[in-house]
Each structure stands twice: as structure tokens, then as C-alpha cells.
Amino acid sequence: xxxxxxxxxxVYDVVRLIPEGRVTSYGAIAKYLGxxxxxxxxxxxxxxxxxxxxxxxxxxxxxxxLLTGKMHFGEPDRMENLLKAEGVLVKNDKxxxxxxHFWDPxxxxxx
DNA sequence: CCATTGACTTAAG
DNA sequence: CCTTAAGCCAATG
Numbered sequence: 001x002x003x004x005x006x007x008x009x010x011v012y013d014v015v016r017l018i019p020e021g022r023v024t025s026y027g028a029i030a031k032y033l034g035x036x037x038x039x040x041x042x043x044x045x046x047x048x049x050x051x052x053x054x055x056x057x058x059x060x061x062x063x064x065x066l067l068t069g070k071m072h073f074g075e076p077d078r079m080e081n082l083l084k085a086e087g088v089l090v091k092n093d094k095x096x097x098x099x100x101h102f103w104d105p106x107x108x109x110x111x
Numbered sequence: 112c113c114a115t116t117g118a119c120t121t122a123a124g
Numbered sequence: 125c126c127t128t129a130a131g132c133c134a135a136t137g
Contacts, residue, residue, distance in 0.1 A: 005134090026119050030132095037132050039119040044134060046118050062119060069118030079118095 004048070007033060011045040012052055014105050018059045021087040022103035023095060025063045032105040047072065058082040065098025 004012075010033050018024055026042040035041070042060070046069060049055040058079040062068045070079035070093060080090040089096040 027121090030119080035132080037120065039132080040117065041119090041133060043118040047135095049118095057118080060118075063121095067118090072118060 007035075007038075007041060008045045008048060011042055012049065012055050015046075015049070015055050015057065015060055017105070018056060018103055021101065023059045023061055023065070023083070023088060023098070023101050024103045024105065026060060027063055028102075028104050028106065029060070043069070056082075059086075059103075061095060061098075065095035065102075067093045067095070 011029055014029050014032060026039040027036065029042045030036055030039040046057045046060060049057050067079050067090065070076055073079045083090050088101050095101060
């Protein structure tokens with residue numbers, strides 16, 4: 001069993017804390033972890049998140065609210081399907097009213 | 112060990 | 125909003 005880096009672990013922690021019907025961005029998580037420009041690593045962490053059962057990676061999208069990682073969910077429609085099931089409207093692989101559903105760990109956790 | 116890639120972001124035009 | 129360019133860093137070839 002590979003022991004994940006602290007960075008990955010923190011990413012998973014934050015992602016797990018995302019409330020239902022809310023979404024956040026890779027950059028927001030990266031920023032919360034102190035590396036605002038390591039958003040790619042957050043993406044890589046999500047890539048490795050397949051081994052983690054309770055990491056709702058579908059709630060993490062890019063800064064435009066685009067479902068960039070939907071193709072990594074086994075089925076291409078899995079991600080947007082999960083989001084819709086939580087009340088997040090998705091159109092053309094993009095989250096509608098993204099800012100309205102946006103959940104910023106900086107703002108919500110570090111008050 | 113070097114080169115390329117990638118679920119990204121920001122800044123500037 | 126779109127395009128370029130640059131930064132970031134693990135994983136892969």
C-alpha cells in the first residue's frame with residue numbers, strides 16, 4: 001500500500017469536506033494548502049484519488065466550472081451525473097451558476 | 112538522467 | 125471570453 005504524500009492527503013481531506021451540492025476548484029484547494037500554483041498537483045492527486053473510496057472528485061472542477069476531468073470517471077457522463085444528483089446543474093460539461101455553487105476552503109474553513 | 116505530459120492557474124494583450 | 129506564455133511539480137517514457 002503506497003503511503004500518500006501529505007499534500008495528497010490534505011487534498012483528499014479538503015475534498016471530503018466539500019458539502020453536497022457545492023463545488024470548488026483545483027486552484028482553491030492548492031491555495032488552501034499553501035501552493036497556489038501547484039493546482040496541477042491537485043489534479044494529479046485526483047488522478048490518484050481512484051484508490052480512495054470517499055473522495056468526491058466530481059465536486060472539484062477547474063476555475064471556469066468546466067468538468068475537465070470527467071473522462072477519468074470510467075464513464076464520461078459519470079461526473080456530471082453525480083453533480084446533477086446533488087442539485088448542481090450542468091450544461092455542456094460546464095457548471096451553471098458556478099460562482100453560486102462555489103465552495104472556497106479558505107473562506108469556509110479558515111474563518 | 113532528460114524530455115514530455117497533465118483532472119490547472121495567472122497575467123497580459 | 126479567447127489566446128499566449130510562463131509557472132508549478134509528480135509521474136511516465
